[in-house]
Amino acid sequence: TQLLEQSPQFLSIQEGENLTVYCNSSSVFSSLQWYRQEPGEGPVLLVTVVTGGEVKKLKRLTFQFGDARKDSSLHITAAQPGDTGLYLCAGAGVGFQKLVFGTGTRLLVSP
Amino acid sequence: KAGVTQTPRYLIKTRGQQVTLSCSPISGHRSVSWYQQTPGQGLQFLFEYFSETQRNKGNFPGRFSGRQFSNSRSEMNVSTLELGDSALYLCASSRTGGEDVLTFGAGSRLTVL
Numbered sequence: 348t349q350l351l352e353q354s355p356q357f358l359s360i361q362e363g364e365n366l367t368v369y370c371n372s373s374s375v376f377s378s379l380q381w382y383r384q385e386p387g388e389g390p391v392l393l394v395t396v397v398t399g400g401e402v403k404k405l406k407r408l409t410f411q412f413g414d415a416r417k418d419s420s421l422h423i424t425a426a427q428p429g430d431t432g433l434y435l436c437a438g439a440g441v442g443f444q445k446l447v448f449g450t451g452t453r454l455l456v457s458p
Numbered sequence: 459k460a461g462v463t464q465t466p467r468y469l470i471k472t473r474g475q476q477v478t479l480s481c482s483p484i485s486g487h488r489s490v491s492w493y494q495q496t497p498g499q500g501l502q503f504l505f506e507y508f509s510e511t512q513r514n515k516g517n518f519p520g521r522f523s524g525r526q527f528s529n530s531r532s533e534m535n536v537s538t539l540e541l542g543d544s545a546l547y548l549c550a551s552s553r554t555g556g557e558d559v560l561t562f563g564a565g566s567r568l569t570v571l
């Protein structure tokens with residue numbers, strides 16, 4: 348059983364569309380990180396959210412941490428082919444001693 | 459500053475052989491974590507080393523082992539390779555480890571035939 352479930356698992360969209368990726372858990376996390384992994388590379392940190400209800404924007408990407416700190420979402424506006432990759436959320440929480448990674452969402456944006 | 463360097467990037471082995479992968483962390487980072495990534499299982503935690511000591515271990519058989527040197531460089535070894543060990547092995551470093559933000563290397567892609 349995965350502590351962090353992401354949905355959808357796969358997403359294939361056209362350039363210009365909007366999308367939202369969800370990261371859900373029954374556990375409370377002290378903070379949540381989002382990474383993007385491009386083909387042939389390791390994951391790269393996009394953002395860290397630490398406060399329940401927090402919203403962070405990174406250009407066309409908007410990250411939100413749930414009020415109860417059990418879930419998070421990533422919204423991409425006007426997706427571009429450069430957004431293609433595997434999106435991973437990772438939670439940090441009391442007693443975990445390490446980051447817990449989500450199941451991943453693979454995004455393909457076609458021109 | 460230089461990123462996390464993993465070598466080799468690609469390797470092919472046969473069943474029963476063993477393999478050693480190397481990871482050089484970012485300067486000043488004392489923690490090195492190893493992950494196995496496969497299409498079916500996602501990112502699975504192998505182990506974490508901090509100041510030459512294994513601090514945390516995932517749920518992998520004893521065939522998977524690692525070590526860290528005094529300069530923080532780390533190696534992981536897989537003995538008696540099985541077909542199911544084919545995967546991308548990712549190394550990540552951080553200053554303090556644990557739940558700290560990770561900087562990943564590009565990975566070592568292992569194919570077992």
